[in-house]
Amino acid sequence: MRILLIEDDSSVADFIVQGFTETGHMIDHADNGKDGLFMATTESYDALIIDRMLPGVDGLSITRTLRASDDHTPILILSALGQVDDRVKGLEAGGDDYLVKPFAFSELKARIEALSRRAKGKTETETTLNIADLSMNLLSREVRRGEQLIALQPRDFRLLEFLLRHKGQVVTRTMLLESVWDYHFDPQTNVIDVHISRLRAKIDKDFDAPLIHTVRGAGYKIDATG
Numbered sequence: 001m002r003i004l005l006i007e008d009d010s011s012v013a014d015f016i017v018q019g020f021t022e023t024g025h026m027i028d029h030a031d032n033g034k035d036g037l038f039m040a041t042t043e044s045y046d047a048l049i050i051d052r053m054l055p056g057v058d059g060l061s062i063t064r065t066l067r068a069s070d071d072h073t074p075i076l077i078l079s080a081l082g083q084v085d086d087r088v089k090g091l092e093a094g095g096d097d098y099l100v101k102p103f104a105f106s107e108l109k110a111r112i113e114a115l116s117r118r119a120k121g122k123t124e125t126e127t128t129l130n131i132a133d134l135s136m137n138l139l140s141r142e143v144r145r146g147e148q149l150i151a152l153q154p155r156d157f158r159l160l161e162f163l164l165r166h167k168g169q170v171v172t173r174t175m176l177l178e179s180v181w182d183y184h185f186d187p188q189t190n191v192i193d194v195h196i197s198r199l200r201a202k203i204d205k206d207f208d209a210p211l212i213h214t215v216r217g218a219g220y221k222i223d224a225t226g
Contacts, residue, residue, distance in 0.1 A: 043172070059078075063077065159180050
């Protein structure tokens with residue numbers, strides 16, 4: 001599981017990072033709201049742990065921004081504010097869970113893993129992915145742009161599926177190598193560029209609005225807004 005922690009208290013952050021690292025999870029850390037929001041919108045995570053009181057951009061604002069952009073990554077809000085009204089505000093902002101400081105790491109870990117399982121279950125029940133006039137039926141394995149049926153090779157189908165599951169988000173070459181090819185190798189290889197080019201020729205070339213975009217120095221994203 002890959003987790004993003006946005007927490008400005010270094011002692012709390014070190015405690016959480018050490019705990020998740022020792023239990024085999026990958027965790028990135030931002031110590032302010034601005035950097036945290038940037039990381040949350042440019043990388044892909046299985047769960048977010050966001051402190052409510054942050055310098056720059058507060059945790060509730062980050063949560064509202066992510067939800068407004070149709071990002072459904074599970075969010076657990078951390079806070080020293082533990083009154084009922086405080087918890088309600090956190091959940092109303094779009095948080096999936098709310099944990100009051102101080103806390104036991106075992107409880108935090110259990111809550112994050114529960115949120116991840118719940119989100120994974122929702123993803124696995126999806127049968128159709130779409131963006132703009134592009135649709136992918138995961139049961140029939142059919143891809144259409146408008147009324148046009150598009151034939152894809154299995155690897156290109158998996159590549160498009162991954163992009164659609166992260167629509168509007170930047171996906172890095174490393175993420176694509178690990179998730180679509182299932183193993184690690186040189187991220188400088190051009191295999192991804194070859195497959196992206198082939199995918200673009202199928203779903204973008206003969207249509208007015210391109211959907212697959214290169215984000216220079218970062219990776220790719222599929223987005224109807226450019």
